[in-house]
Amino acid sequence: MCGIAGIFHLSDQANIDAGLIAQMNDRQIHRGPDAGDYFFDPGVALAHRRLSIIDLEGSPQPMLSADKRACVVFNGEIYNFKELHQELAAKGYKFNTHGDTETILNAYLEWGEECVHKLRGMFAFAIWDRQKQSLFIARDRLGIKPFFYSLLPNGEFIFGSELKVITAHPAFDKTLRNTTIEDYFSLGYIPEPHTIYHNAFKLDPGHTLTLHKGDNGLPASKEYWDVPIDYANPLDQKEIDEQLIERLKEAVDIRMVADVPLGSFLSGGVDSSAVVAMMSQLQSEPVNTCAIGFDVKEFNETEYAQSVADRYHTNHRVEIVGQDDFDLVDQLAHLYDEPYADSSAIPTYRVCQLARKHVTVALSGDGGDELFAGYSRYIRHQLEEKVRNILPLGVRKPLFSPLGKYYPKLDWAPRFLRAKTTFQSMAMDTVEGYHNTMSILRTDERAKLFSEDYKRSLNGYNSLEVFKKYGDKVKHLDETKIAQYIDMKTYLVGDILTKVDRASMAHSLEVRVPIIDHKFVEWAFNVPTDKNLAHGIGKLSFKKALEPHLPHDVLYRKKMGFAVPLANWFRGPLKDRLYDGVLSKKMTESGYFNEKHLRRLIDDHVTGRRDNSASLWTLMMFESFLRQQKAS
Incomplete structure (x- = not known):
């Protein structure tokens, strides 16, 4: 696990300033504190920060191929590198190291750009x-590892593992992208391929990008993989029962190779508990596990984590975070480099901090809810779709639009009375309704939040376009699969994986994610919706398969x-900070917001009239x- 950076001049053959690339690379030293080095060719500079995991001394980067033709900088882990090593050695390729970096290099020399199809990791x-x-x-x-890039006006293509690497270049223009501010206040993160900056981008998951000397501008990236959306051969119950555990165990097994201490997060939820159960069955010594608890009962899951730890006799460590643990608020902006509003970044940071005291590699359970339909919102979405199928849009819209507009926002009421979002969604189609459900601030709320000048500058753009782009691709699937696919393209990569990558790498901790192993995803996405969602229970196929392995209360x-x-x-303790920050000159003079509405959001929350906490955190x-x- 590492950080990479580079400068590639599309036309100029002059040497790149060594001080400049070092300055960029030093911005991500936390990603690779063990070593750092550089490679230079005319018009090219590659940089690397290394966190040693496999072949601790023998795989320095940047790495040149044996024939000096190619040089690679790499962040991540290739889990099938030993098999590829054997295959390539049989073809005559020489290896001077025992790690996965040289395997990538030789795979490229053998198969060219098609080498990505060979890589599992x-x-x-x-x-x-x-x-x-x-x-x-x-x-x-799946977008587990990040890649940021920009093409500067002088023809330099710059890239890095974090956005702060890009912004370190003095020629980078920090003009903000208007549309991504709309995206952020809707979703709480900025979805691929854009960033908060107009001229910086994220390479989409499952994509490649090739630039040549002499290119005039950025070529389009190419997709080489996608979640299997043809859904031609849905699995039956027998296949699920026979295969799920063995396939999951195999995905976990290949992620347990490391030359440094290894463990797992254990939150007490189904997914991390499943990973720990598989690890415990794959190794003889106790698994190192760690959990973060809260001193507020309704937020604390440590008793469930402890029950799994007791069952598998893990080396379990727990730290309790106080309800006033908000010291990280100012660090988060530096950590994520662009607006990011998932408040669970705080406990994620803390659990990574705890894990790093004992291990260098940790496995996590991320991705299970998206893959097996575990979120409760999928159940609500399915119920809404039943009404959509009964009542045509021409009937629903005039019926539910007024209810969505005038029904009060009853944050304090029982869930069945908090129907405003549902009424709004019922007046929409499948994708628009799901977007409304997923929005932190819904379209009507953003209309109140934003200034008239900013709304005009959007020229009608709405973050719904992000969802429609993916929804249109899978409109032949059922409503739940559509929502799962959209989540895997947006929420999973933009929120969950981003959160874990930045929080873990801030502590030089490598996190591996077996549930979204691409081979497991290709198999599991073919589990039919009625096997995942039934009797008001989500992720049912996953839970049933795990019944012999985990306590019933956990499942x-x-x-x-x-x-x-x-x-x-x-x-309470953040009230003054809330007023000072949200109503600061930076906000009120930014041109984005309606100042009166900013004040109303705070006042309504502080007085208890509304729960605006998600909007205010954003x-x-x-x-x-x-x-x-x-x-x-």
């Missing part, structure tokens, strides 16, 4: 090909999530970003 890499005078870039299929209790008590913070994180951007 999480990765982002760039290969400079001296013979072709080209730079070949690839990102793993079938109500999902808690990894939340923090924001509502209480904003009415605003606070945006203000933190603006403050950091001005200081950098």
Whole structure:
């Protein structure tokens, strides 16, 4: 696990300033504190920061091929590198190391850009090909590892593992992208391929990008993999029962190779518990596990984590986070480099901090809810779709639109009375309704939040377009599969995997994610919806398969999530900070917001009339970003 960076001039053959590439690379030293080095060719500079995991001394980067033709910088892990090593050695390729980096290099020399199809793992890499005078870039299929890039006006293509690497270049233009501000206040993150900056991008998961000397501008990236959307051969119950555990165990097994201490997160939820159960069955010594608890009962899952730890006799470590643990608020903007509003970044940071005291590699259970339909919102979405199928849009829209508009926002009421979002969604089609459900601030709320000038500058753009792009691709699937696919393309990569990558790498901790192993995904996405969602229970096929391996209370209790008590913070210890930040000059003079509505959001929350905590956290994180951007 590492950080990579580079500069590739599309036309100029002059040497790249060594001080400049070092300055960029030093911004991500936390990703690779063990070593750092550079490679230079005319018009090319590649940089690397190394966190040693496999072949601790023998795989320095940047790495040149044996014939000196190609050079690679690589972030991630290739889990099938030993098999590829044997295959390539049989073809005559020489290996001077025992790690996965040289395997990527030789795979490229043998199969060219098609080498990505051979790789199983999480990765982002760039290969400079001296013979072709080209730079070949690839990102793993699910987007576990990040890749940021920009083309500067002077013809320099710059890239890095974090956005702060890009912004370190003095010629980078920090003009913000208007549409991604709309995306952020809808979704709480900025979805691929854009960033908060107009001229910086994220390479989409499952895509490659090839640049050649002499290119005039950026070529389009190419998709080499996607979640299997043909859904031609749905699995029957017998196949699920026979195969799920063995396939999951295999995905876990290949992620347990490391030359450093290894363990797992154990939140007490189904997914991390499943990973720990598989690990415990694959090794004789106890698994190292860690959990973060809260001193507020309704947010604390440690008793469930302990029951799994006791069952498998793990080396379990727990730390309790106080309800006033908000010291990280100002660090988050620096950690994520762009506005990011998932407040569970705080406990994620803490559990990574705890894990790093004992291990260098940790496995996590991320991706299970998206893959097996575990979120409760999928059940609500399915119920809404039943009404859509009964009543045509021409009937639903005039019936539900007024209800959605005038029904009060009853945050304090029981869930069955909090129907405003549901009424709004019922007046929409499948994708628009799901987008409405997923929005932190819905379209009507963003209309109140934003200034008239900013709304005009959007020229009608709405973050719904992000969902429609993916929804249109899978409109032949049922409503739940559509929602799962959209989540895997947006929420999983933009929120969940981003959160874990930045929080873990801030502590030089490598996190591996077996549930979204691409081979497991290709198999599991063919589990029919009626096997995943039934009797009001989500992720049912996954849970039933795990019944011999986990306690019933862990499998079938109500999902808690990894939340923090924001509502209480904003009415107590963070109240002054809320007013000072959200109503600061940086916010009110930014041109984005309606100042009166900003004040109304705070006042309604502080007085208890509304629970606006999610919206206010989103605003606070945006203000933190603006403050950091001005200081950098």
